[in-house]
Structure formats: C-alpha cells, structure tokens
Amino acid sequence: MNLNLLKTVLGYLVCITYIAGYIFKIHKDIILPIGVIFFVFYIIVSLLKWSKNKKPT
DSSP: HHHHHHHHHHHHHHHHHHHHHHHHOOOOOHHHHHHOOOOOOEEEEHHHHHHOOOOOO
C-alpha cells in the first residue's frame, strides 16, 4: 500500500474517532484509546515515509 494513502487514511481515522468520542460521548473508554492507537500508527507511517525520502549525505 502506498505510504501517502495509508498516512491519509490513518489521519482521517484519528479525526473521526476523536470527534465521535467528544461529540457523541459514546464509550469514551473504547473510542479514545482506538484514536490513540491510530495516532501512533500515523506517527510510525510518517517516520517510515520520512526515512524513505531522506537522502543519504
């Protein structure tokens, strides 16, 4: 899978889970940790993308 697409999808999932957690107040104990997990994956994918684009000096 393309890292740009994966990063975009994870970014949207983070936003959706946090909005659902705060606006609808549905199962904050479940929804917000899922958002944190998506955010961690987002950071990992961003670092992978950064390391692939980094040019050797």
